[in-house]
Amino acid sequence: MAKIIGAVGSSHIPAIGLAIAKKQQQEPYWKGFFDGHIPIWNWLKEKKPDIAVVFYNDHGLEFFLDKKPTFSIGAAEEYISYDEGWGLATIPPIKGDPELSWHICNTLVEDEFDITICQELGVDHGLTVPMQLMFPGDPNYGGIKVIPVIINCELHPMPSPKRCYKLGQSIARAIQSYDQDLDVVIFGTGGLSHQLDGQNAGYINKEFDLMCLDKLVNDPEYLFKFSVRDIIENAGAQGIEFNMWMGMRGALPGKVEQLHFNYTIPISNTAAGTMLLSHE
């Protein structure tokens, strides 16, 4: 049976991809952030997971407002990185595992998640930056295959943190009932507190982030009390990307241990969190 071996929380902001392209990892601005990934790099090299379920949001590359889904699941053979319009280099195609994708989709619909199934899916920095970040310099991404899980963080109404956590739980049930011997890691990407637009641009809330991350590890259901509006009031308009971390945490069953944690302010306009979780 497939097994969930742990989870990684990370940022996906484009500036990280640009810094990688410019090889700035050891410059003062970036050193703390990139070095904060060393324990994760080591863990991934040691554990060699077969599959990464990646919770991310599309930022207007593959989805437009004509048809905007709440939750989408990738079910393609591979995922192509496309030009996003402002100069981020594309990366080599990322392999999928359509068979596992369909198994997850079947479970999700049975569990009353009304997903959009994507047999063709271009991917933006939401997915490409974490892949570059987790597998530095490796165009084959450690041989891992991904299952993209896309949560709407652009257009209101958006799903609640609780709903995203429940989505993760259902995905975990699907994986644990999958009849193949695969090791699966969960990636939650995005956030933490930040706001890109409006007079409140540049807003960051360290205290709220640290509270959320602590609860995420130790008492995730505490966070169910926050509505989307609550998150935005506390963490900024794009702070709602925390929903990806909620999905990731929902997919970690049983008792959880935090193996590594890093938190950097600022990376570009955001507070960037880095987290490695294992579970029994």
Add this chain to the structure above:
Amino acid sequence: MAKIIGAVGSSHIPAIGLAIAKKQQQEPYWKGFFDGHIPIWNWLKEKKPDIAVVFYNDHGLEFFLDKKPTFSIGAAEEYISYDEGWGLATIPPIKGDPELSWHICNTLVEDEFDITICQELGVDHGLTVPMQLMFPGDPNYGGIKVIPVIINCELHPMPSPKRCYKLGQSIARAIQSYDQDLDVVIFGTGGLSHQLDGQNAGYINKEFDLMCLDKLVNDPEYLFKFSVRDIIENAGAQGIEFNMWMGMRGALPGKVEQLHFNYTIPISNTAAGTMLLSHE
């Protein structure tokens, strides 16, 4: 406040649109079917509803397998009828009520329905045939505005009859909390038992249809016991379009009265049901 005044169940098969185009309504094959709509035409003329929520399925016009949603809600100013490839005439654009659409979308996401919101939506016979059928010869469709609700009936996994009923319930809550004085009718379209593909093409199950329609009126929750597979085994591969009737029925709160019923075998390859329901 907006008010749900009743519901109509109907077929949406293309042959009906072709018969209307050829003015065959009084030919022997068609007479019973079209005359079976007279009480509905009279009721619509008398009640003059402002809005129709139309549960239907897209048959490969606007959605492809690249991105296939489970539930989609239209939120456009108008819905355009396009060429479907096999000769059905297009019909004049159908007006939407985007403000009510968004109110419904907000409610649905709050109620944990993971909808796809469609601000541009071309519509096929699933919606155009019922519009022609309910407002014969009227290019303005009685001045009604529509809220399209699209349920995946093409690609497995599909939502259960129970989930579709609950979708209808949430839509009803949305309408009843909408702060405008509007009369709303619910259209359920499609079905009943039929199968278009495979060696079992032409399959129809009168007994199962009549049981489902009786339960639909009087004890809809009885039907929750049927999985998608159960429906297909009993009503044929496309008999799952009954899910649209489940959504329609879910949207009728309180005590329901059946004002009219008609059932015709065959219309093209289907068993065609026609139903008018009011509620207290």
Add this chain to the structure above:
Amino acid sequence: MSYLDDKTPIPGTILFDGQKSRMGYGLNKMCYSFNDESARNEFKADEDAYCTKYKLSDEQKKAVKDRDLIAMLELGGSIYYMAKFAGILKLNMQDIGALQTGLTLDEFKQKLVDAGK
């Protein structure tokens, strides 16, 4: 446990699920293109080239060439897209029904009428 985990065949019925949708992706994409008149004309002008453009397998090409609807279904065709292919052939749903069941059109129509008795 999804209803799709029950693998018992349903006689005469092919569920269009993930496995079929993967297999038939190019075939269905080709048929989806037939919503556009220009695509229908391009297909009619050179069927084989058009099938190649959508990366159909040799088996799928043969099924298209032979108008073998059952084979198309088995190779991943979805009936809603195939209906657009049938439209090009000037076949309606009852014609298709007869072809798939091996009945004459009149026999197929009678089968439908009988279902109402």
Add this chain to the structure above:
Amino acid sequence: MSYLDDKTPIPGTILFDGQKSRMGYGLNKMCYSFNDESARNEFKADEDAYCTKYKLSDEQKKAVKDRDLIAMLELGGSIYYMAKFAGILKLNMQDIGALQTGLTLDEFKQKLVDAGK
């Protein structure tokens, strides 16, 4: 009761909801097109004609012409699409942040650094 039923303004924040998305549909569609290099070039060659092609209102055209990001937001722009517009102007997210908040770039960067203290 949706979280969107609470109409209390959030200071300095515009929620991109149905009302905004209706208002900004053409503007966002234009910016969405900028994923394609050819579209970016077409815009750069004749901004006004390109705005007309996407049916921007006069107010929206003016906001685009003035590079007035706050006005674009108020007229229904979504930041994720607007980022592609900013890319054409060679502005990154920190440049945009400074422009929207009326700070210099250095002041804006300092504001971010201070948030970490």
